[in-house]
Amino acid sequence: MRIIFIPVDERFCTRDYFLLLAETFNIEVVTPPIEMLGRKKIPADIDAIWHWLETETKDDDLLIISLDMILYGGLIPSRISIDSIETIRKRLSKLKNIKQPNNKIYLSATVTRIPAYNYADEEPDYWDYFGVKIYEYSKKIVQFKRGILSAEDLKKAKATLPTWILKDFLWRRERNFNILKLTIKLLSENSIDFLNLVLDDNAPGSLSVFEAERHANYVKKLGVVDRISIHPGADESLLTLLARAMVEHVDYHPKIRIFYSQPEFVDLIPPYEGTPVKESVPVHLETCGATVVPNNEDGLLIVHNPNDRRESEQQVQANESVYQRIVEVLTRREISGICDIAFANGADNKLVESILNPRFDWSKIIYAAWNTAGNTIGTVCSSLVLRILAEKGFITLDLDKLYELNAIFLLEHWGYQANVRKILRDVEAPKRGGDLFTVIPLEGWATKYVKEKLNPFKERIEKTFGRIYDYLDPFFPWHRPFEIGFLRNSEESANGGRK
Incomplete structure (x- = not known):
């Protein structure tokens, strides 16, 4: 059994994290050379990647594929591509030829983000000047569709944007929305085995969340709820699929308990997300193939959850008792994953100082604290699930690689x-x-x-x-x-x- 891996782009966190995790558990991965994958706003060689995929895939492979890569040439190109919907449809239809009787296709796709700032580093050029107004207008579209904003007020918001920018923005979103709808249809036709549909940087009341709700309704209509997950995230989503693929391959679903360091704040919605922690964490675990249980069985997911919406660079320490509770849990020496999401975009210094101690068994711990809460949660959940599979003897663990992964x-x-x-x-x-x-x-x-x-x-x-x-x-x-x-x-x- 091999994993055929098509990353969302060439970054260390999207490509190398996956390869490192696979190495840690001695999982064979075949992936295109990095030269094919483009560079940030420069799209990948999509034709070359499809040729590689068609040539390399065997009947019994497990395929873990980024839809954004094989359709648009990467995550950033999916936001700025000008390819027609007809061109994208033709690429998507080729998945039917890849699907074989004994292989499985695990697909990840993103609901396009709408960042609320005036920078075009990862967006179309006009985002430098109209990013905030586009974001504000997009939220008013949702308010109008939900019946809480009048047509006249929507028209006033529309007037704040140049016509050509508005047309381009709406065309691109409609194209991407319809492509995702077609992808869900392919799922219902069994051309795809599982779809991980993730919401890239989003917020409550955003157009991204509204579109995801529409996709969820379509999923229910087609009767494929058990073969798709819709939740916040992006860069980590293929790690999630690696865990799920292995769980389904060995047919063992780890039973995992969730421990929140600050349970009184589980209703808080982290920065860059539109879902409370208490809702998103179980979904991440279940998407990895795990079962959430009330008592410790196979492993423990420690969620150091936020009590406000701060970035790691402006962090304020929680009450000392919060860190002590985590330390006490770790002394039990269970297989544990630590989701450090108290702050966006980096670790809680006090937590790391508390747990970086030789008295804890780091052969049974996996830690992460990067970017959005979804990025961290998905990374830790997938790693924890694989660590449990290794403990149960379904896969093998390279202990030195596990330590290296945690070190990185x-x-x-x-x-x-x-x-x-x-x-x-x-x-x-x-x-x-x-x-x-x-x-x-x-x-x-x-x-x-x-x-x-x-x-x-x-x-x-x-x-x-x-x-x-x-x-x-x-x-x-x-x-x-x-x-x-x-x-x-x-x-x-x-x-x-x-x-």
């Missing part, structure tokens, strides 16, 4: 996102010609700077794990300060940082 997550999510990034982006980079969206003028210097500043964090991790990670050198996947990746050996360094 801690270095990026704790060391970089919660601490080093802000200083690099806001203080040091502007002195040398960089800004919020690029390190290109100073990338050589920035890489050395980040490595130096991460060293104390790395030493703390190494002391806890009893392992040395001198070969983990940082790089910038999209040549910007938002995220980093790690060159894991000299061969990767010689190839520009990637396999």
